Amino acid sequence: MAELTMVQAINLALEQEMEKDDSVHVLGQDVGVDGGVFRVTDGLLKKFGEDRVMDTPLAESAIVGMSVGMAIAGLKPVCELQFSGFSYFAFHQLEGQAARMRWRTRGRYNVPMVCRMPYGGGVRALEHHSESREAYYAHTPGLKMVIPSGPRNARALLVSAMRDPDPVIFFEGKAIYRAFKEEVPDEEETIPLGESQIAREGDDLTIITYGAMTHRTLEAAEKLAEEDGIEAEVIDLLSISPLDDEKLSESVRKTGRVVIVHEAHRSFGPGAEIIARINEKSFYYLEAPIQRVTGYDVITPYFAREQDYIPDVARIVTGARQAMAD
Amino acid sequence: MAELTMVQAINLALEQEMEKDDSVHVLGQDVGVDGGVFRVTDGLLKKFGEDRVMDTPLAESAIVGMSVGMAIAGLKPVCELQFSGFSYFAFHQLEGQAARMRWRTRGRYNVPMVCRMPYGGGVRALEHHSESREAYYAHTPGLKMVIPSGPRNARALLVSAMRDPDPVIFFEGKAIYRAFKEEVPDEEETIPLGESQIAREGDDLTIITYGAMTHRTLEAAEKLAEEDGIEAEVIDLLSISPLDDEKLSESVRKTGRVVIVHEAHRSFGPGAEIIARINEKSFYYLEAPIQRVTGYDVITPYFAREQDYIPDVARIVTGARQAMAD
Amino acid sequence: MPRKKIKLEHSIEYLSILDEKGKPDKDLDPKIDKDTLLRMHRTMLLSRRFDEYQLRWQKQGRIGTFAPAKGQEASQVGSIAAVEDDDWMVPSFRETSVALWRGTPMSGLLLFNAGYNEGGEIPEGQNDLPISIPVASQITEAVGIAYAMKMQKKDRLVVSYFGDGATSEGDFHEALNFAQVFNTPNIFICQNNQWAISVPREQQTESRTLAQKALSYGMPGIQVDGNDPLAVYTATREAAERARKGDGPTLIECVTYRLSVHTTADDPGKYRDEEEEEKWEEWDPIPRFQQYLKDRRILRKKDIDSLEEEIDDEVKSAWDEVEEQIESLGDPLVMFDHLFEERPAYLEEQRQTMKQYREDKNG
Amino acid sequence: MPRKKIKLEHSIEYLSILDEKGKPDKDLDPKIDKDTLLRMHRTMLLSRRFDEYQLRWQKQGRIGTFAPAKGQEASQVGSIAAVEDDDWMVPSFRETSVALWRGTPMSGLLLFNAGYNEGGEIPEGQNDLPISIPVASQITEAVGIAYAMKMQKKDRLVVSYFGDGATSEGDFHEALNFAQVFNTPNIFICQNNQWAISVPREQQTESRTLAQKALSYGMPGIQVDGNDPLAVYTATREAAERARKGDGPTLIECVTYRLSVHTTADDPGKYRDEEEEEKWEEWDPIPRFQQYLKDRRILRKKDIDSLEEEIDDEVKSAWDEVEEQIESLGDPLVMFDHLFEERPAYLEEQRQTMKQYREDKNG
Numbered sequence A, B: 001m002a003e004l005t006m007v008q009a010i011n012l013a014l015e016q017e018m019e020k021d022d023s024v025h026v027l028g029q030d031v032g033v034d035g036g037v038f039r040v041t042d043g044l045l046k047k048f049g050e051d052r053v054m055d056t057p058l059a060e061s062a063i064v065g066m067s068v069g070m071a072i073a074g075l076k077p078v079c080e081l082q083f084s085g086f087s088y089f090a091f092h093q094l095e096g097q098a099a100r101m102r103w104r105t106r107g108r109y110n111v112p113m114v115c116r117m118p119y120g121g122g123v124r125a126l127e128h129h130s131e132s133r134e135a136y137y138a139h140t141p142g143l144k145m146v147i148p149s150g151p152r153n154a155r156a157l158l159v160s161a162m163r164d165p166d167p168v169i170f171f172e173g174k175a176i177y178r179a180f181k182e183e184v185p186d187e188e189e190t191i192p193l194g195e196s197q198i199a200r201e202g203d204d205l206t207i208i209t210y211g212a213m214t215h216r217t218l219e220a221a222e223k224l225a226e227e228d229g230i231e232a233e234v235i236d237l238l239s240i241s242p243l244d245d246e247k248l249s250e251s252v253r254k255t256g257r258v259v260i261v262h263e264a265h266r267s268f269g270p271g272a273e274i275i276a277r278i279n280e281k282s283f284y285y286l287e288a289p290i291q292r293v294t295g296y297d298v299i300t301p302y303f304a305r306e307q308d309y310i311p312d313v314a315r316i317v318t319g320a321r322q323a324m325a326d
Numbered sequence C, D: 001m002p003r004k005k006i007k008l009e010h011s012i013e014y015l016s017i018l019d020e021k022g023k024p025d026k027d028l029d030p031k032i033d034k035d036t037l038l039r040m041h042r043t044m045l046l047s048r049r050f051d052e053y054q055l056r057w058q059k060q061g062r063i064g065t066f067a068p069a070k071g072q073e074a075s076q077v078g079s080i081a082a083v084e085d086d087d088w089m090v091p092s093f094r095e096t097s098v099a100l101w102r103g104t105p106m107s108g109l110l111l112f113n114a115g116y117n118e119g120g121e122i123p124e125g126q127n128d129l130p131i132s133i134p135v136a137s138q139i140t141e142a143v144g145i146a147y148a149m150k151m152q153k154k155d156r157l158v159v160s161y162f163g164d165g166a167t168s169e170g171d172f173h174e175a176l177n178f179a180q181v182f183n184t185p186n187i188f189i190c191q192n193n194q195w196a197i198s199v200p201r202e203q204q205t206e207s208r209t210l211a212q213k214a215l216s217y218g219m220p221g222i223q224v225d226g227n228d229p230l231a232v233y234t235a236t237r238e239a240a241e242r243a244r245k246g247d248g249p250t251l252i253e254c255v256t257y258r259l260s261v262h263t264t265a266d267d268p269g270k271y272r273d274e275e276e277e278e279k280w281e282e283w284d285p286i287p288r289f290q291q292y293l294k295d296r297r298i299l300r301k302k303d304i305d306s307l308e309e310e311i312d313d314e315v316k317s318a319w320d321e322v323e324e325q326i327e328s329l330g331d332p333l334v335m336f337d338h339l340f341e342e343r344p345a346y347l348e349e350q351r352q353t354m355k356q357y358r359e360d361k362n363g
């Protein structure tokens, strides 16, 4: 048991799985000698050698396409795209090859690969380094879309993702890479993909969120309890696709009021699907319109104004009060 | 005034605009000598020459990237991607360059380009030829996403798109390219982007749809009137982004019951955002859960089973009855 | 001195062995054994006849659109015959002759062309990827597979196919660069059939050859007469030897011609001259190869006649087979299979909806 | 005869003019006029000092991460000085020297690096695209602009910049192919600075030079000493002449070195030897160029001293300027501007929400 940052926890997951399973390979730009631009793969090259920790040329489509080929032929590639904002260079490979190979061959080939990428704002980075476009991948049949919210669940989810027989898109919130530490057990832990967690229990209101936003949401929930006496239940989705409909329904039916919080752009974003699911499954339990507290439908602004784009505690509180007031 | 198919109507829009405006260029694979694989650009090469009707090499990213450059420098490119299923090869150019250039330069450069592509099923085509992934583009800030439903509005919308100072993604339903003809006036017509049309008036139920699905929806509406005495209002969106919130609200507040019909995959699809908007703007008017009649969350099946994937009249009727019964 | 020519790693060669009349260059003849030669010939002929039947069936609406291999049989068979049966094969979408060589049943191809996903199933034991429709989309996969072979210390290489048009796509470039950097056992077969739908080779790129694109990666590249199965075989064999020795990938440009339509949705009359087609008809790889086989007394006129009959029966019975298969196929609910190993709840729900809907409709 | 070598359209040359001591090859010296030489020198020095100050300011948290041009000043200034002021310029993300040559105020660059979108504004009249962070992402745009120039019959060409790593991206390949096919007036400047973050040039691709990648497109390509402004200038000049004559694009590989960090988020100590850095320090383009200028008696030691002082003041006052600018900038609501020419209703709604929210918070 050690206190680890999320970067360290992900590193641990990779290291332990590579030790256990020879077929796991890590590949991407700067993942070897440099240990990754965020140091997530630090030390792996030394331990596992360059055949298994592969510094690739600068070409996202080939990184993903090569991973798909490796996965078909019996390896378990974990590829890193340096920022999710560059994954669109490989979009055709992700939607056209990774997501379809099992289906196209009626199960003859499957693609057990993980495509890791940092997402989201908060580290004073450049354009294209702060986006949160998980909806693209969640809308793509054949892909799973996972976003941990902290060291411990990041480790457990990544282990599950590496063992999953199908391609998993794995977003890592840059803002929480090193923001805090958590106890992470040495022994292996997994969390089934598709299962969310109740991050805080409450009866008055359901706040649904994930990734880096989970922490601001929890803060907001405390504030609501203190200042308004509102006890919010906070659901940390962990998987954006598949969505954990069951846990969502349960909570919504209990509280009747819902807020959704995400960094992603509002329109056609993850919040929309969550609203649609609740509409379908729990319409008659709803007492007020569901509130979306999200990024705006603008290009994610450069870092000086990024925090005005990303939902903050106050905006979440405002959204929650609105949901209660209606 | 002539009776035209949608292919002919789009061709007319291109021809008239190219005549009027020297800066309009058409480019893409096979758009010149061959007149486009669907013959949409037929005759243009002969009339305007190869400088303005450009057969390009086989590279989607360069087609879009080159168009962006042309647009920046004063031309008005209308590029064709052969099928929307291949647009992901250019996804980084669309989201990263076309959509961002105005914003990135604070308006110094704008990108008046149209990116046309056939979408959707129904023509017995191969894999990747039948998708309906407009949600990807609708979720992307800086892009407009337009889908006509027939010859006359296709022509009018394309003229608007070509004159729009910003990039427009223009989906053309293959299934309705030649399915029927409509009177299309010789004189210019335009429809403002972002404006939907009431395709059928009714007081009992609102059915929201667009593109090729509009016709099946209208058929379903007739059937509902005949068999159930239900008068459905059918809204043909025309623009997926921006959505015409006003017209949606008006209708929903009148009927209180809603069905959404689209070919796109269900989860994280356009229907989700429409539900979210209605939730936000007209929650208290809703009398029952909104029904989604959509494509499933599977790879669009090959053509032998495609019609089981695409919503048909009976499925729409079932969805409508459900919306009325709840 | 300060302005000097740079020496490249490789030079680009052109190779042909059979002349237009089917006479071989004696020194270069790869001396393929008789059985292999006959199997090559049979596959080429079968592919040709199968294309012809399929064109008819497509007109009759029995199958949907497809891409005939006519004219490219030598490029396809010459290359695939030069590697082992358990090497990997990664097609594009026009490799009928290759598929037949590998053992894919015609009924499978027909099923695919009739619009059934089940047609994409690769027979167990055959190390082939399925057809991928987007141009150049699985060249990177071929590199990944080759890398896996290397890691697993299997003596297997990967042959992958694509067209002249595909060389313009970014993925072609990225894949070949990766292959050379990771020194993978790949053979890249570019079937330059002179056309990418309506775009002629000369408009696709300004490089004199496609083979020279290998220089961009420090990779050996060679251009061969793609209508000469012996030349294609020889070049592939050499590439395979290099690959197996651990000397990395090769790009082979087969200069050939698409003698038929692009797909059945296409009308070449819109963009190319009949004269050009006629010129290339004279270079048809099948008669040329037959002449060579006859001259070597491996094949007689009457062998060809009886082979033609045999093939005719085979193709026709493939149709009967596929008709039966179609009848025995599951209902459309199968579209919910094989998305993931385990079907998640939301998909099962959708499946149930469809099931219910079909039951309501049918009864 | 049937196995023969193919002749390529072009051969690849290497060009250098200044030797390591700054002595020119007399025959090759492009004889640039004195004013231009001095402007080149000033820009290189300004760029160097500006980088140094920015590194400091970044450490102090005044600006965010950025990519220093240190070591590449000759590649950048040598090339941009060889074209006209109203030619187009398409940068990647490390072209500080180019931006300064073109007239971009340092305050604008600082504003950008301080995280303000307004810093991306291109001064009116300057035909430059803004920085684009994704590698290789606007090479295709450069081709589109060049095509537009050709169509509009303007005698303007387009110089675009990218690194060694960028040559691995598909977009590099697609763009160069399009440029040659459409015969556009493009000059592609590849700044081979030996590293793509931690990946050395030799692992990026196996081709001996990057210049030879031009052969893939039938395009002229040349490799030059990128730390020699005269060689870069000469090669660019030749390319510009070809482009203006309608003879199409050129690829120029400038062999140079990134003397500093990749960006301020990077630690080269993790992946490269100090020895290598020291070796390249000796080839620093600035002292070499200064020696040449001194030898030609265009520049004296004391001119350099006073120039250094001038530059120091200039850079410092740029910071004062940008501080003022930042204060005068609008509030974050500006993020809703410039998405579209007209703001659609849904965006205006979101803007109002933000406005309301800010008012509530502040008052």
Ligand SMILES: Cc1ncc(C[n+]2csc(CCOP(=O)(O)OP(=O)(O)O)c2C)c(N)n1
Pocket: B029, B058, B060, B082, B086, B089, C094, C133, C134, C135, C136, C162, C163, C164, C165, C166, C167, C193, C195, C196, C197, C258, C262
């Ligand atoms: C990415 C992509 N873009 C466009 C198409 C449409 N398309 C199908 S085949 C083809 C031409 C391919 O030419 P080539 O690579 O020479 O192969 P050939 O058809 O000649 O065998 C095109 C443009 C496609 N399938 N995929």
Ligand SMILES: Cc1ncc(C[n+]2csc(CCOP(=O)(O)OP(=O)(O)O)c2C)c(N)n1
Pocket: A029, A058, A060, A082, A086, A089, D094, D133, D134, D135, D136, D162, D163, D164, D165, D166, D167, D193, D195, D196, D197, D258, D262
């Ligand atoms: C598409 C894309 N992938 C990855 C990155 C992250 N990244 C930024 S710069 C860089 C290296 C670029 O190398 P090179 O092209 O040689 O340019 P240099 O930095 O040396 O100037 C990388 C990988 C990016 N910006 N864009």
Ligand SMILES: [Mg+2]
Pocket: C163, C164, C165, C191, C192, C193, C194, C195, C196, C197
């Ligand atoms: Mg071809």
Ligand SMILES: [Mg+2]
Pocket: D163, D164, D165, D191, D192, D193, D194, D195, D196, D197
């Ligand atoms: Mg570099």
